[in-house]
Amino acid sequence: MKKILSLGILVLLLTACMQSAPKANHPESSEKTPNEDITLHQNQISTNLLIKGQDNLEDLIILMTKEKYAISIKDSLKVVEQVNDGRTTFATYKFTHHSTDYFGIYIAWRENNKWYQINSSEDVRLKTDPGDIAFIIGKASIPIHPNQTQPYYVQFGYINNENITRVTLEYADRTLSTIEIGKGQDLYMDAYTDGHKDIKKVTMLDQNGNILMQREWKRNTPNN
Numbered sequence: 001m002k003k004i005l006s007l008g009i010l011v012l013l014l015t016a017c018m019q020s021a022p023k024a025n026h027p028e029s030s031e032k033t034p035n036e037d038i039t040l041h042q043n044q045i046s047t048n049l050l051i052k053g054q055d056n057l058e059d060l061i062i063l064m065t066k067e068k069y070a071i072s073i074k075d076s077l078k079v080v081e082q083v084n085d086g087r088t089t090f091a092t093y094k095f096t097h098h099s100t101d102y103f104g105i106y107i108a109w110r111e112n113n114k115w116y117q118i119n120s121s122e123d124v125r126l127k128t129d130p131g132d133i134a135f136i137i138g139k140a141s142i143p144i145h146p147n148q149t150q151p152y153y154v155q156f157g158y159i160n161n162e163n164i165t166r167v168t169l170e171y172a173d174r175t176l177s178t179i180e181i182g183k184g185q186d187l188y189m190d191a192y193t194d195g196h197k198d199i200k201k202v203t204m205l206d207q208n209g210n211i212l213m214q215r216e217w218k219r220n221t222p223n224n
Contacts, residue, residue: 053114053143057082060115061093061106065122071097079106080187087111088118090191092156094125101125103187105134105156109142116143118150130161130213133202153197156189163206164213172198 051067054060058079065073073095080092091106104122108115121136139151155169169177169190177190204213
């Protein structure tokens with residue numbers, strides 16, 4: 001996975017993030033977020049609560065969804081990939097609720113053998129496209145270090161077409177990230193913790209270099 005670099009725009013404290021957590025933002029104007037889906041509604045009361053540190057990442061995600069949506073995903077949760085940057089961990093995960101598939105990104109802090117939430121974002125996984133991309137940006141306070149903040153900028157998404165073997169992400173600063181997709185892999189991410197990264201283009205290709213899906217941004221307006 002790519003080097004983890006930075007971001008420093010949007011300033012959100014953990015409490016604010018949990019009250020109105022950044023959604024997975026899709027290029028399409030008809031984007032659908034978890035709170036708009038009839039099977040997954042955010043619990044406005046419990047999201048104001050700090051989530052207690054857990055012994056492992058899976059338990060922390062399960063507790064988060066219980067507090068945030070008042071549901072249990074214990075039987076369907078699968079953490080797909082983890083990328084560590086010091087004590088900060090980025091993790092992609094997926095779960096099923098009421099026969100609807102979801103994917104998400106979790107940002108956690110690990111210290112003294114405990115995992116603590118920094119932020120998370122979940123969205124519905126649509127079956128109609130070869131793949132898709134979402135992002136989450138911000139800066140949140142670290143639960144056990146309230147005077148310390150952690151910035152983050154993450155591109156993440158899912159893959160439905162098994163012929164996709166590579167995802168390239170082109171940024172406005174002309175840097176390029178290339179993610180090799182393994183057999184059976186259906187989630188991906190590109191995570192940064194220092195340095196702002198504006199996405200310009202995302203391309204999904206097969207092993208012969210054929211483009212199977214592409215999204216492009218011009219002045220923050222995506223073009224399919």
